[in-house]
Amino acid sequence: MFERSSGVVLHISSLPSPYGIGTMGKDAYDFVDFLRDGGQTYWQVLPLGQTGFGDSPYQCFSAAAGNPYFIDLDTLADMGLLTGEDLKDADVGENPDRVDYNKVAETRFTVLRRAFDRADMKLLGKMAAFRWDNRDWVEDYAMFMSLKNYFDHKALWDWDDEAIKQRDPEAMRKYAFELKQEIDFYVFMQYLFFEQWEKLRAYANRQGIQIIGDIPIYVSPDSCDVWAHPEMFQVDRELKPHGVAGVPPDYYSATGQLWGNPTYNWKVIEADGYKWWIWRVRRNLALFDVTRIDHFRGFQAYWEIPEGEETAINGKWKKGPRMKLFKAIKAALGDVPIIAEDLGDIDDDVRKFLKKTGYPGMRVMIFGMRADENNDHIPFNWPKNCVGYTSTHDSETVVEQFNDKCSDADRDVMKEYLRVSDNEPLGWSAIRTAFAAPCTIAMTTMQDLLSLGADARMNIPSTLGGNWSWRVRREAINKDVSGFLRKATYGGKRLNPRTR
Numbered sequence: 001m002f003e004r005s006s007g008v009v010l011h012i013s014s015l016p017s018p019y020g021i022g023t024m025g026k027d028a029y030d031f032v033d034f035l036r037d038g039g040q041t042y043w044q045v046l047p048l049g050q051t052g053f054g055d056s057p058y059q060c061f062s063a064a065a066g067n068p069y070f071i072d073l074d075t076l077a078d079m080g081l082l083t084g085e086d087l088k089d090a091d092v093g094e095n096p097d098r099v100d101y102n103k104v105a106e107t108r109f110t111v112l113r114r115a116f117d118r119a120d121m122k123l124l125g126k127m128a129a130f131r132w133d134n135r136d137w138v139e140d141y142a143m144f145m146s147l148k149n150y151f152d153h154k155a156l157w158d159w160d161d162e163a164i165k166q167r168d169p170e171a172m173r174k175y176a177f178e179l180k181q182e183i184d185f186y187v188f189m190q191y192l193f194f195e196q197w198e199k200l201r202a203y204a205n206r207q208g209i210q211i212i213g214d215i216p217i218y219v220s221p222d223s224c225d226v227w228a229h230p231e232m233f234q235v236d237r238e239l240k241p242h243g244v245a246g247v248p249p250d251y252y253s254a255t256g257q258l259w260g261n262p263t264y265n266w267k268v269i270e271a272d273g274y275k276w277w278i279w280r281v282r283r284n285l286a287l288f289d290v291t292r293i294d295h296f297r298g299f300q301a302y303w304e305i306p307e308g309e310e311t312a313i314n315g316k317w318k319k320g321p322r323m324k325l326f327k328a329i330k331a332a333l334g335d336v337p338i339i340a341e342d343l344g345d346i347d348d349d350v351r352k353f354l355k356k357t358g359y360p361g362m363r364v365m366i367f368g369m370r371a372d373e374n375n376d377h378i379p380f381n382w383p384k385n386c387v388g389y390t391s392t393h394d395s396e397t398v399v400e401q402f403n404d405k406c407s408d409a410d411r412d413v414m415k416e417y418l419r420v421s422d423n424e425p426l427g428w429s430a431i432r433t434a435f436a437a438p439c440t441i442a443m444t445t446m447q448d449l450l451s452l453g454a455d456a457r458m459n460i461p462s463t464l465g466g467n468w469s470w471r472v473r474r475e476a477i478n479k480d481v482s483g484f485l486r487k488a489t490y491g492g493k494r495l496n497p498r499t500r
Helices: 024-038 074-077 082-089 101-117 119-133 138-150 169-178 180-206 224-228 266-271 277-287 324-334 348-357 398-405 408-418 425-435 479-491
Strands: 004-010 040-042 212-216 241-246 255-260 291-292 301-306 315-320 339-340 363-364 386-389 441-444
Touching: 004 479, 024 479, 040 441, 074 082, 082 101, 101 169, 101 180, 119 138, 119 180, 138 169, 138 180, 138 224, 169 180, 180 212, 212 277, 277 291, 277 324, 324 348, 339 348, 339 363, 398 425, 408 425, 425 441, 425 479
Parallel strands: 004 040, 004 441, 040 212, 212 291, 291 339, 363 386, 386 441
Antiparallel strands: 241 255, 241 301, 301 315
8 A cells, every 4th residue: 555655744833834833824835845855755744633732733622623723814815804904913923933822822713703704605605515514523513612612611521501511402502593603603714724724735645745644542531522422432421531541651751641531432332333433534534645543552452541540550451442443444444544653552462453454553763772673663673564753743853862862872873873974964864764764654753854852842741831832944944955855765765756
């Protein structure tokens, strides 16, 4: 299914833009051109959903909705929906290095409401068609978000009206009438998001660039998914999780990771023929060319932690759906291009399970930066059927790992292995090594491509505040960098034939 190729990881939020956060505007198209000029095949993004708690793209209000922050405002101005004054009001004092989510939240929805107020009948007709085509999720999402606003942004389980929390039919009709304008506004934003996304993806595909998307294995506890389908999750009558997800202590954290997402009620999901998961994968097939599924090992066995624990230490392993789920997906959708994120606490049972699926797993160079030739993450040990990364959005960058985390002995070994030279940045040496590895797909992050250190880290697992905010400067996306990328890709025999 996959051929020898390569790509770059950069989330939409990390793109340059005049409005404080990356969007699907000109800079996104320029980045596609940068990848094309660099001979790449893939652009990998993080989940595109509307972020909630901690601004994490892995904690979204909906498994299907897009993030309104990514709607490009200049495009709306070209459509006559925004004025120059509106764009000034959306200016949050651009910081080229970081997203200030508080400032973006204060301004973005106000400006998008003005665009909604100016929508003409033709545009509203297109919105109505979108609404009908996406009725399997957009109505629940729009009402959920409207209700969250109505209840002062409280979490789902703290809503003041028990009837609407439980989706009582009379209460649903009542709020649908009372909140109609707000509900329509949220549908409008989703129409704009997917209209812009589909155009961006189509442009990327025309340039020979495929987009790798990301499915978080779990949904946020405070989400329309839990509200609409509580029977599928380990939640109580109040819709509050009583079994939460995470991972035991590993190389990311000595106390494990306590994510707080509700775990699944797999018996109910299996009895329903895995329809919700099939729907979720189908949704991603419509958005992306390839889908990475986060925390893939959770389908073999997952770590469930009792609600109220302060760390993930006191969890237990529980059996996941295993091949039953993926046989159901294949029966419904055929062979789906999936990358399995198999990092973390991996045992032989997980390895056997992944082999049965046939999906490529992941290897990460920085986890192999140690004097141990048997380490699975050293690039010369990467199997052909895997996706090899220099680093990930959850890890240190190559520069941070090499300079700050490696022991002196490990660093000496890696200097020889990476052929570190004063003639080029450290990240470039790492990329050359990764791109020469046996893996079918080799990926680097934009941070490693620019040889950036700890200040450019995207996320530190098990921490709150300051994560998910890194941005690349516009001047860094240049011909010198794409020129190196093309040479490294050619040298690794990964050059995209459509860019030759």
